[in-house]
Amino acid sequence: MQSFRIAYRNVLRQVKRALLLGGAIAFGFFIFTLLNGFTGGLLDSVSKNFADLSGGHIYISGTEVSNLGSEISVIRDTQTAESALAALVDQVLSYNTRSSARASLIAGSKQETLQLEGVNLSQETDFIDSLHFSQGSAEEFLKNPIGILVPEKFLAKLGIEVGESIVVKTTTINGQQNVGDVIVVGSLKSQDLFAPGASAFGYAHIEYLNKLLDMSSSQYQTLNIYLKDLATIDLATTEVLGALAQSATVKPREEQTFGPPSPAQLGFGGLSSVAENERWKGTKFEVTNLNDNLQGIDALVGVINYTGLVIFLIIIVIIMVGIMNSYRMVMLERTAEIGTMRAMGVQKAGIRNIFIWEALIVSFSGTLLGLGLALITMAGISLFNFGIDSSFSLFLNQGQMQFKLSFLRIMGNILLICVMSLAAAYVPARAAARLQPAEALRAV
Amino acid sequence: MPIAELKDVKKIYPLGKTQVHALKGVSFTIEKGDFVSIAGPSGSGKSTILNLLGCVDIASSGQVIINGVETSSLNDKQITHLRHEVLGFIFQSFNLIPVLNVYENVEFPLLLGKIKQSKAETKDWVNHLIDAVGLSEWRTHKPNELSGGQRQRVAIARALATKPSIVMADEPTANLDSVTSQAIIDLMKKMNRELETTFIFSTHDQDIVDIADHVIRLQDGQIIKDYKTNGQVRQEPKLAKVSA
Numbered sequence: 001m002q003s004f005r006i007a008y009r010n011v012l013r014q015v016k017r018a019l020l021l022g023g024a025i026a027f028g029f030f031i032f033t034l035l036n037g038f039t040g041g042l043l044d045s046v047s048k049n050f051a052d053l054s055g056g057h058i059y060i061s062g063t064e065v066s067n068l069g070s071e072i073s074v075i076r077d078t079q080t081a082e083s084a085l086a087a088l089v090d091q092v093l094s095y096n097t098r099s100s101a102r103a104s105l106i107a108g109s110k111q112e113t114l115q116l117e118g119v120n121l122s123q124e125t126d127f128i129d130s131l132h133f134s135q136g137s138a139e140e141f142l143k144n145p146i147g148i149l150v151p152e153k154f155l156a157k158l159g160i161e162v163g164e165s166i167v168v169k170t171t172t173i174n175g176q177q178n179v180g181d182v183i184v185v186g187s188l189k190s191q192d193l194f195a196p197g198a199s200a201f202g203y204a205h206i207e208y209l210n211k212l213l214d215m216s217s218s219q220y221q222t223l224n225i226y227l228k229d230l231a232t233i234d235l236a237t238t239e240v241l242g243a244l245a246q247s248a249t250v251k252p253r254e255e256q257t258f259g260p261p262s263p264a265q266l267g268f269g270g271l272s273s274v275a276e277n278e279r280w281k282g283t284k285f286e287v288t289n290l291n292d293n294l295q296g297i298d299a300l301v302g303v304i305n306y307t308g309l310v311i312f313l314i315i316i317v318i319i320m321v322g323i324m325n326s327y328r329m330v331m332l333e334r335t336a337e338i339g340t341m342r343a344m345g346v347q348k349a350g351i352r353n354i355f356i357w358e359a360l361i362v363s364f365s366g367t368l369l370g371l372g373l374a375l376i377t378m379a380g381i382s383l384f385n386f387g388i389d390s391s392f393s394l395f396l397n398q399g400q401m402q403f404k405l406s407f408l409r410i411m412g413n414i415l416l417i418c419v420m421s422l423a424a425a426y427v428p429a430r431a432a433a434r435l436q437p438a439e440a441l442r443a444v
Numbered sequence: 445m446p447i448a449e450l451k452d453v454k455k456i457y458p459l460g461k462t463q464v465h466a467l468k469g470v471s472f473t474i475e476k477g478d479f480v481s482i483a484g485p486s487g488s489g490k491s492t493i494l495n496l497l498g499c500v501d502i503a504s505s506g507q508v509i510i511n512g513v514e515t516s517s518l519n520d521k522q523i524t525h526l527r528h529e530v531l532g533f534i535f536q537s538f539n540l541i542p543v544l545n546v547y548e549n550v551e552f553p554l555l556l557g558k559i560k561q562s563k564a565e566t567k568d569w570v571n572h573l574i575d576a577v578g579l580s581e582w583r584t585h586k587p588n589e590l591s592g593g594q595r596q597r598v599a600i601a602r603a604l605a606t607k608p609s610i611v612m613a614d615e616p617t618a619n620l621d622s623v624t625s626q627a628i629i630d631l632m633k634k635m636n637r638e639l640e641t642t643f644i645f646s647t648h649d650q651d652i653v654d655i656a657d658h659v660i661r662l663q664d665g666q667i668i669k670d671y672k673t674n675g676q677v678r679q680e681p682k683l684a685k686v687s688a
Contacts, residue, residue: 002555009543340539343500344553344602345528347521438501441535 003350007357014330018362021322025366025417026373028315032413033374033405035308039301040404045397046297047230047290052130053201055098055119056224057290058237060084060244062283069279070271072173073221074213077283080248081223084285087243091236093228096123097220099209103202105150106167107158114154114200116170118209118220126226131203135162136186141203147185149203155187162187168204172214175271180212233289241287251286316417320424323363327355327428331435338432339440352426352433359425360418367414378403445512446473447609447642448497453506455492455665466492468665469506474644474658476609479636481656482646488662490646491614497644498531498612499523511609528556532603534613534632534645538595540587540602547583550574550601573601576638577631593624597631604635611635613645617652629655 011018051057062075075081078097085092099118104111121128121142128138134152141147148168160166162184169179182204207217215221227236237253244250291298331338338351385399393399455467467489474480482490495501496508499515508515511530515523532553533539540549551570561569574583577597587595596616603611613632617625629645629652636643645656653659654673661669 002552006541006543013543336537336539337541339500340533340535340541342524343498343527343533345524345556345606347524350556436501438495441495441500441539 003353004357007354010358011361021326022362022366024319025363026370028312029367029370030373032308032312033371037378037403037405039304041402042395043301044404045395045402049394050293051290052127055096057227057233058225058240059288060223061286064283065274065279069273071274074173074215074219075283076219084240084243087239088236091227093226095225096120097223099206099213099221101170101213103168103170106169107160110158112154112157114202116202116204118206119203120206132189134187134189140185144183144185145205146182146208148182149186149188150184151200152187170212174214178212233291237287237289244285249280249284251284316420320420323359323421323424327425331428331432335440335443338435339437342437348433352429355425355429355432356422359421363418363421367417447476448474449509451507453503456504466665470667472660472670476642477640478642478658479633479656480644480658481653482660483653484662485648489665490662494612494614494646499527530609532608532611534599534603534616536615536618538599540595540598542587545584545586546579546598549598550605553605573604577601592620596628600631610642615646
């Protein structure tokens with residue numbers, strides 16, 4: 001502990017130098033921690049927003065081959081689909097059923113297209129909470145079986161008000177055009193994905209949408225499952241697929257095109273026909289999950305993390321060079337002091353440890369400072385509300401930027417900085433330890 | 445048994461393409477409890493002898509025997525241990541550790557080896573040494589807050605902290621005025637008598653030389669006189685032949 005005491009005092013003796021070195025380390029750690037927190041929060045926010053939009057974490061969809069040989073998206077064998085839930089035992093938080101359609105809203109001579117989700121709000125209580133009404137309310141929607149919720153921008157484009165009746169046009173699962181009357185019971189603050197002009201979502205009751213799609217009220221297109229623990233999502237997906245495979249035809253994971261049911265499956269842009277030799281009987285189930293949908297986001301997060309890591313490594317290399325040069329200077333400045341300590345009986349290892357401890361104190365303090373600054377900055381930014389109608393609302397949690405840090409990752413980064421600093425200080429430390437006492441004493 | 449002994453010790457320093465013969469075959473013995481002065485002009489080899497006796501340097505040839513141990517047979521770790529256990533050092537430029545205060549500087553050598561005494565005993569001993577060198581009021585001051593004489597007193601206390609058999613002092617008064625120099629030498633002499641510690645100091649100041657019990661006079665790397673201050677010449681100098 002003598003080495004540590006001397007090292008600690010030495011750091012205090014040269015405060016300016018310690019501040020410069022520690023400041024550089026703090027800056028590097030600040031940037032890297034901020035990026036880590038941002039990407040961690042981004043993934044969480046996007047996961048939650050995607051789960052809200054898609055209605056769950058795991059999606060069971062089904063397709064049939066029609067009499068005419070077309071692939072249509074519907075789950076009529078709901079008993080088999082729901083029996084798969086048993087495979088997850090205690091892992092299920094909640095589940096819901098949905099149907100979807102690409103629909104045109106028509107008001108007089110004006111027409112706008114959106115994705116209309118048929119939802120059962122009695123099953124999706126959390127989803128109700130995630131909706132941001134600019135007019136109307138969830139209660140009014142629940143009371144009106146032909147009520148729909150649309151983004152507020154659509155009301156302006158169609159030139160209508162909440163409470164007005166409009167026509168909705170869509171395509172049934174068999175490819176027929178169909179229309180119905182709906183009443184706009186609420187407008188939602190826009191939840192643009194990535195950029196203005198991307199997909200917008202409207203919501204209708206599943207029973208009503210099913211009628212438009214030519215499905216019975218008990219049928220649906222997807223059975224969505226919310227899990228208690230997202231960490232088990234891939235395992236749970238495999239378990240669901242395995243359970244379905246015992247009593248029905250399933251599409252193996254490796255053959256799946258990830259994401260929610262395709263437009264063709266949902267009847268958008270016409271039905272696709274199935275080759276004679278590839279047709280199946282009954283419902284063919286497909287199971288996808290949130291991770292499949294987030295592959296693009298994962299890649300983006302990976303790129304940001306990778307870029308952050310490269311910046312971090314560059315900063316570390318600069319810091320290492322700084323530490324190495326600083327301690328070479330320190331060794332020259334303290335040659336006589338080293339000689340004195342060696343003369344008094346300090347072993348070589350003791351001299352080396354003083355330098356090592358100094359580097360460790362500076363680097364550890366620097367990382368703590370950087371971490372503290374990053375936490376304060378994150379707290380500050382997360383207080384700011386960007387609004388849920390901002391163009392990057394998908395990346396936000398209720399309009400606020402969310403940061404998430406992994407304790408293990410922070411510890412790993414601190415350890416990395418400290419180890420690199422020790423490596424940088426080791427060479428001058430060893431040189432200092434190897435000084436011959438007599439030569440060192442002559443440096444007075 | 446002598447506490448320190450040099451037998452035909454030579455020391456050659458390389459200086460570019462030439463060699464400097466700092467010691468040209470020096471032999472002498474020092475008895476326990478002696479107050480020894482190594483005197484001579486600059487460049488006569490005083491510091492080289494102290495470095496060899498202090499085991500901070502290695503002789504080019506010959507034997508250096510400290511406390512009965514032939515030092516050339518020891519590795520670096522053993523020599524460092526010997527320095528810590530047997531030797532104390534006082535330097536011309538004081539060489540106190542600047543980040544430690546008076547108490548901590550004196551305590552420092554005690555914390556390097558295996559703990560032989562309790563914390564309370566250590567504290568008492570350090571305080572005793574500080575009191576003995578007259579720095580009771582300066583215990584918590586850093587070296588840069590002390591005068592040259594005070595710093596050298598700290599150095600004396602520090603050199604005695606481990607109760608060494610021998611204390612080496614390389615021109616301990618060179619940076620001090622004459623009054624302070626006399627006080628420092630008196631203090632060393634007092635410690636020499638009270639603790640029976642052997643003191644070996646180098647100086648070129650004739651006034652201080654004569655205070656010693658045993659004087660070794662050097663010139664050009666050779667002993668020209670080795671005598672007790674009662675006038676008894678202990679060893680006739682042997683001048684070695686040295687090739688250029």
